[in-house]
Amino acid sequence: xxxxxxxxxxxxxxxxxxxxxxxxxxxxxxxxxxxxxxxxxxxxxxxxxxxxxxxxxxxxxxxxxxxxxxxxxxxxxxxxxxxxxxxxxxxxxxxxxxxxxxxxxxxxxxxxxxxxxxxxxxxxxxxxxxxxxxxxxxxxxxxxxxxxxxxxxxxxxxxxxxxxxxxxxxxxxxxxxxxxxxxxxxxxxxxxxxxxxxxxxxxxxxxxxxxxxxxxxxxxxxxxxxxxxxxxxxxxxxxxxxxxxxxxxxxxxxxxxxxxxxxxxxxxxxxxxxxxxxxxxxxxxxxxxxxxxxxxxxxxxxxxxxxxxxxxxxxxxxxxxxxxxxxxxxxxxxxxxxxxxxxxxxxxxxxxxx
Ligand SMILES: Cc1cc2nc3c(=O)[nH]c(=O)nc-3n(C[C@H](O)[C@H](O)[C@H](O)COP(=O)(O)O)c2cc1C
Numbered sequence: 001x002x003x004x005x006x007x008x009x010x011x012x013x014x015x016x017x018x019x020x021x022x023x024x025x026x027x028x029x030x031x032x033x034x035x036x037x038x039x040x041x042x043x044x045x046x047x048x049x050x051x052x053x054x055x056x057x058x059x060x061x062x063x064x065x066x067x068x069x070x071x072x073x074x075x076x077x078x079x080x081x082x083x084x085x086x087x088x089x090x091x092x093x094x095x096x097x098x099x100x101x102x103x104x105x106x107x108x109x110x111x112x113x114x115x116x117x118x119x120x121x122x123x124x125x126x127x128x129x130x131x132x133x134x135x136x137x138x139x140x141x142x143x144x145x146x147x148x149x150x151x152x153x154x155x156x157x158x159x160x161x162x163x164x165x166x167x168x169x170x171x172x173x174x175x176x177x178x179x180x181x182x183x184x185x186x187x188x189x190x191x192x193x194x195x196x197x198x199x200x201x202x203x204x205x206x207x208x209x210x211x212x213x214x215x216x217x218x219x220x221x222x223x224x225x226x227x228x229x230x231x232x233x234x235x236x237x238x239x240x241x242x243x244x245x246x247x248x249x250x251x252x253x254x255x256x257x258x259x260x261x262x263x264x265x266x267x268x269x270x271x272x273x274x275x276x277x278x279x280x281x282x283x284x285x286x287x288x289x290x291x292x293x294x295x296x297x298x299x300x301x302x303x304x305x306x307x308x309x310x311x312x313x314x315x316x317x318x319x320x321x322x323x324x325x326x327x328x329x330x331x332x333x334x335x336x337x338x339x340x341x342x343x344x345x346x347x348x349x350x351x352x353x354x
Pocket of ligand 1: 106126
């Protein structure tokens with residue numbers, strides 16, 4: 001299986017399956033001398049952790065990150081940072097029904113056809129459990145980035161959408177409710193919606209908006225590795241992501257240039273920011289912002305028609321502990337992938353000119 005590494009300079013390789021002994025990662029390329037705040041890493045892990053509220057999966061995992069190398073006396077040494085997160089709450093019996101049958105819209109069919117042998121317990125490597133490693137590594141990347149601030153929040157659940165622009169929101173309130181929407185009234189509607197869908201044995205999709213502030217001018221490589229292209233790859237590599245919209249996004253396609261152009265102030269900042277903080281693939285110092293769309297997860301508790309590995313029609317009903325809506329837990333994952341991308345370009349930029 002190729003493609004378990006993300007980044008060129010700040011590189012994360014992850015390993016492990018949902019129901020194996022442990023998952024973990026190796027970060028290669030983190031410079032020496034970064035002060036590591038373990039509580040900040042733990043806090044991001046808690047935000048992704050299953051069982052954190054009644055609107056997420058009830059799997060109980062401590063998700064404690066154990067660092068094995070690369071950190072000494074509170075600072076990175078420059079050596080590879082190895083870490084593991086033990087899997088402590090496996091229930092493989094919940095997955096025997098998918099051993100020979102395929103959950104519609106999950107990864108069971110494609111893994112089976114591609115590899116001919118798959119770890120069906122909890123979805124194995126296709127499980128979003130792998131994203132816990134991204135969150136741990138992203139928290140280290142954030143500490144390398146210092147003043148660059150990355151904030152994600154839930155802006156839609158199903159057809160409920162927070163229309164307020166991010167500039168009008170108080171980011172300190174993102175975690176004041178379990179759905180992670182920084183608007184109390186909208187948050188309670190979203191929570192009620194997720195509970196209603198869960199009661200029906202169904203799932204629902206949603207959108208996370210992410211804003212990156214205090215980014216210096218010059219991050220991003222202007223041809224194949226444009227900053228927004230790499231952010232798109234980072235986000236689309238997260239399980240269940242179906243859409244990525246950057247800056248003015250699809251709305252920009254409906255506008256005239258005279259409305260869309262971001263006119264300059266004399267100091268090089270711009271009066272508007274429909275470019276989303278990136279021009280020509282390079283950050284221009286304005287806020288970077290984008291939206292990430294998550295589908296409703298595939299495992300539903302209702303009966304569905306599917307097929308087994310012999311191509312026979314079978315009926316399937318989801319079992320076990322699943323997320324009715326992933327966006328509340330995916331906020332720290334989006335933030336982590338953004339931090340890994342920015343850290344990678346921040347290091348690359350050190351080589352861009354004398
Ligand atoms: C935080 C998070 C939690 C998830 N939880 C579940 C889950 O409980 N059940 C499920 O079927 N899929 C869940 N998924 C989605 C699957 O991992 C994903 O749909 C699957 O790997 C197939 O990949 P694809 O949807 O990207 O094609 C979750 C995704 C994320 C980001």
